[in-house]
Amino acid sequence: NAGVTQTPKFQVLKTGQSMTLQCAQDMNHNSMYWYRQDPGMGLRLIYYSASEGTTDKGEVPNGYNVSRLNKREFSLRLESAAPSQTSVYFCASSEASGLYEQYFGPGTRLTVT
Amino acid sequence: GENVEQHPSTLSVQEGDSAVIKCTYSDSASNYFPWYKQELGKRPQLIIDIRSNVGEKKDQRIAVTLNKTAKHFSLHITETQPEDSAVYFCAANNAGNMLTFGGGTRLMVKP
Numbered sequence: 001n002a003g004v005t006q007t008p009k010f011q012v013l014k015t016g017q018s019m020t021l022q023c024a025q026d027m028n029h030n031s032m033y034w035y036r037q038d039p040g041m042g043l044r045l046i047y048y049s050a051s052e053g054t055t056d057k058g059e060v061p062n063g064y065n066v067s068r069l070n071k072r073e074f075s076l077r078l079e080s081a082a083p084s085q086t087s088v089y090f091c092a093s094s095e096a097s098g099l100y101e102q103y104f105g106p107g108t109r110l111t112v113t
Numbered sequence: 114g115e116n117v118e119q120h121p122s123t124l125s126v127q128e129g130d131s132a133v134i135k136c137t138y139s140d141s142a143s144n145y146f147p148w149y150k151q152e153l154g155k156r157p158q159l160i161i162d163i164r165s166n167v168g169e170k171k172d173q174r175i176a177v178t179l180n181k182t183a184k185h186f187s188l189h190i191t192e193t194q195p196e197d198s199a200v201y202f203c204a205a206n207n208a209g210n211m212l213t214f215g216g217g218t219r220l221m222v223k224p
Contacts, residue, residue, distance in 0.1 A: 040216055042214035042216045043214055045213075058211065059114075097210050099164065101159045105156060
């Protein structure tokens, strides 16, 4: 099993450009998450999908949108990138939301100039 | 919402010594407290978790303790080894059953 996969691994954008980060899991998990990781700030939840067909805002949703395409795939879109969105983005999945282990993808390092 | 604070932000120990990382949380309804380890350039991985119906849990050289009254929990690593060097994150579940993470502790084990 590949677990949680993410593409791309690295990306450089200019301010105002858009892009979509892709995430897929092959563990038949119901819940999926998008986090951003900034130095000294831990992992902050952007959006999550508790189950197929549902999405909800996390702690820092402004400037982002998500799509739960099917049970396996959960994408994160930046419509108009800003330098403040320079970060490392992690996708994660878990059997269900709540008291379950979250499995993380390898991360996407995004730089917005 | 839930607020999780983690201390210290960096910790340097000699190989073989013990390391302790502490976290406090604000939401008294939180009942799940996982710890994740992130090696340099890698993804976070769960190393141990504790639920509020127990006060302590051990797994070989690592242990976690929970004090619900004081709203704090700690990670203890004994007989540290160079491969324990990493960033460690604590977390607590919030009212929406999502995780709120602490800011992380960079542990350096000197050989």
